[in-house]
Amino acid sequence: MADSKITIALAGNPNSGKTTLFNALTGSNQFVGNWPGVTVEKKEGRLKGHKDVMIEDLPGIYSLSPYTTEEVVSRNFLVDENPDGILNIVDGTNLERNLYLTTQLLELGIPVVVAVNMADLIEKNGDKIDLKKLSKELGVEVISISALKGTGIMEAAEAALKAAEAKKNAKPIKFAKDVEGALTDIEGLLGGVPAHLKRWFAVKLFERDDKLPENVAALAPKAEEIITKIENAHDDDSESIITNERYEWIASALKGTYGKKGAGELSVSDKIDKIVTNRWLALPIFFCVMWLVYYVSVTTVGTFVTDWTNDGLFGDGYYLFGNGREEYTEAMNEYYAANVWTDEVTANVQKAADAGITGADEILAAIEDGDYEAFDEAYGFYGAELDEKADGAYSISDTVDTALGEDAELPANEDYGNWVPGVPVLVENLLDAINCNDFLKSLILDGIIAGVGAVLGFVPQMFVLFAFLAFLESCGYMARIAFVMDRIFRKFGLSGKSFIPVLIGTGCGVPGVMASRTIENERDRRMTIMTTTFIPCGAKLPIIALITSALFKGASWVAPSAYFLGIGAIIISGIILKKTKMFAGDPAPFVMELPAYHWPTVGNILRSMWERGWSFIKKAGSIILLSSIVIWAGSTFGWTDGAFGWNPDLELEDSVLGAFGNGIKWIFAPLGFDDIKATIATVMGLVAKEEVVGVFGVLDFEGLTALAGYAFLAFNLLCAPCFAAIGAIKREMNSAKWTWFAIGYQCLLAYVVAFIIFQLGSLVTGAGNIFGGIIAIALVAGIIWLLVRPYKEATTLQTAKA
C-alpha cells in the first residue's frame, strides 16, 4: 500500500550541501523529473536500507515566500502532499540565514529534524557551536553532520524517520506578544483548515500572502482589521514585521550558541574572490574560463567524440585507436593520384579555375595538396558546376565517376589496421543476411538508426559540457559569472548566466539549451531557452558558407553579419518578450548569494553530468526519433511515373515531402524564395541544419537574387532549430504550451526579419513592391514600439503554475 510508505521532505538553502546529502542518503535509487508544468527539477529517492522511506528533495530555497516558482512548488508540496517529516539541512558556517527557512518550516505542523552541515569546519575555524542549546531553542532534534564525508547523515535520516513515526510535530517559534495575539485571533477565524496547519495559514494571512487556497484567502478581509492594528503599532508592513521577528528570534537564539572568532579576517575564499571578481581582472578571467569551457567541450573533445559518433560509430566505421587510419589515407591518396587526378582532369580544373568557375580553385587546391578527402568534399560541392559551364568543356565527371564507381577497386578500409565497421554497416549486413525486405531495411537504417545516431551524436559533447557546468556551479564560480555579467544581460531580460548557453550555442544549440539549467530564475531560464538557438550553431555554418560562395562571391562580411543577426535577435527578443503577457507575471529580483568557493567532489560532478545527459536522451530522444521517421517516410513515399508508392531512390521533388514543399512554398513568396527546393531545404533543416545544404546544391541558386538568398539565410538561421534542439527545448521547458510558444515565436521572428530584409532591400534596389515595402516599414515601426513601450517589473508571481 502506498499509504504505508513514509515520505521525508529534504529542505534547505541553496549551497547548503543539500544535493550532496541527498545523494549520500539515496545512492543510486533516485528518480529525477520535473515538478508539473514548471522548469524546476524534481528529485526523489529511497533512503538507503529503508525500502519504505521516500526522500523528496525539495528545490534549494531561502524562504517559503510566494514569489519564486521554487518556493511555491516547495510550499505546495509541504502543505498539500502532507509529508510525514522534514529533514532540514542548514549550513553551519552560515547559521543565521539558514535558520530563517527553519523558522518557517517549524510552522507547518510537521515533525522536523535539523541537520547542521559542516559542523566540523566550524570547529576547525575556531568558531564554536552549541548544538544542544540550539536544539533546545528550536524545540526539535539537531544533529551534526558532514554531507561531504558522510558522517552523521544516517543518524540524521533515522532521527527524522523516528520523529515522523512518532508524529512529533514541530512547534512554531514565538514572536513578540502583540504579533502572537494577532496570530491567535486570525487562527480563530480559520474554521475549516486542519489543526496542524492553522499556525501556517494564520502567518500567511497576516503576511497578505497571495498564494493561499480559496477557502483561506476568503478570510483575508476579516483579518485585515487585525493586521492593520499591528502595522500601525509597529509602523511597518505586516510582511516586514514577520521577517524582522524571525531574524530577531534567530539572533537571540544564537546568542551563546554560536561564537564566531576572528571577524574581519580574510578566509581563503575571500582571497580567491578578491582576485576573481577584481575590478580589472574579473573580465579577463571570465573570458579565459569561458574560452577553456568552449575549447574543450565544443572544439576539441566535443568535436572529436561527436565526429567519431556521427561518422564512425553511426557512419561507415572507424579505426580502433586510430590504428590503420594513416595507412588507409595514404593508400587512398595514392589511388586518387594514379586514377582520379589524371593529367586531363588536372588540366580541365586548371582551365576552369582560370575561367573563374565557382569552386574550381578549391578542387585544384585539393589536387595540388594530394588530399583525397578535401577533393571529395570540393568535388561533391562544385563538380556539377564544372559539368554545366561552357557546355561541359571543363567537365571531369566521366573520369572521376569511373575511377570511383562501383566497379573501381578502391583500397578497402578493412585491409588496414583495426577497422571496426559502424552500427549502420553492421545492421545492414545483418538485415541482408536474414533477407529483410527493402522497405523494412530502409525504415530501420535511414529512419530509426539515423534518428538514434542523431541523438547520440550530441551526447558525448553534452557530457563534457555538463561536467564543466557542474564544476563551475559547485565550486561557486557560476554565481560570480552572474555577478560579473549581470549589468549587460539584465537589459535584455536575461541573466548573466545566459552567457554560457549562448556561447555553447555557437557550437551546438542542443547542449546550449540544456545549459540553461544553471539559471536559477524561471523567467530568465525560459527566456534563455527561447533565444539560445538564434546564434548560428556549427551546423548552420555550411548554410552561411554556401550562400556566401554562391551568391556573394565569398564576400567576407556575410559570415559576421550572420552572427550579428543572431545576437540582434537575442537582444531584441529579450527586450520584447519580457514585456509580453507570457513573461510579465514572473518577477526576477537579482538578490543573489555569492557562496564561498570550495572544491567540489568528483562523485557529485559525475552524478550531475550523468543525470542531465540521461534526461536529455530520455526526454528528447523520443521526439527526435519520431520526427526522423516522419521525414524518412515523407522523402521515400511519393510518385514514381505518376503512381504513388514507396521508392527509396525517389527524387525529393517527387516525394510527399516535395509535394508538401510545393504546397506551402507560397508562404515564402514575400521573402523572395517561393522555390520548391528552398522550401524543402527549409523543412529538411528541421532534421539537421546542414541538411539544407544537401538539398540545395550550388546550381539551384542561379535563379535567386542575392537579396532573396540573404533573406533565405536569415530565415533559416532564426527559424525553429533542428529536431534535436526542439527536443532539448521541450525537455527544459517541461510544458507543451511553452515549447510551442518558443517554436512559434522563433518562426515568426525569422519570417518578419526575412520579410523586412527582402522587401526593404528590394525597395532600395528599385525592384520593390510598394505594398510590401509599406508592410515592411510598418513591421519595423511595430518592433521599435515593442522595444520602447513602457514596462513595469512584476512584483508578484502571477501564474498558479500547479
Next chain:
Amino acid sequence: MKTLRDVAIGETAKVKRLHGEGAVKRRIMDMGITKGVEVYVRKVAPLGDPLELTVRGYELSLRKDDAQMVEVE
C-alpha cells in the same frame, strides 16, 4: 534619505527600514537585510553594478537600483 546605494565601498551601514513592495522587497528581507542589521559594502562588480555586500556573515549581491530600497542610518 540615505540608502544603501549611497554607502561607499568598504563602509558599513545600519539598516533603518525597507521601502518598496512585493517580490524584490521580500527577497531582500528573506536574505537577511532587515531592520537593524549591519551591512558591509564590500565591492562593486567590474561593470559598475551590482554591489557585493556582507550581511549576517555571508556574501550577497544586490543591484544598485534595488539597494535604493534599503534606507540606512
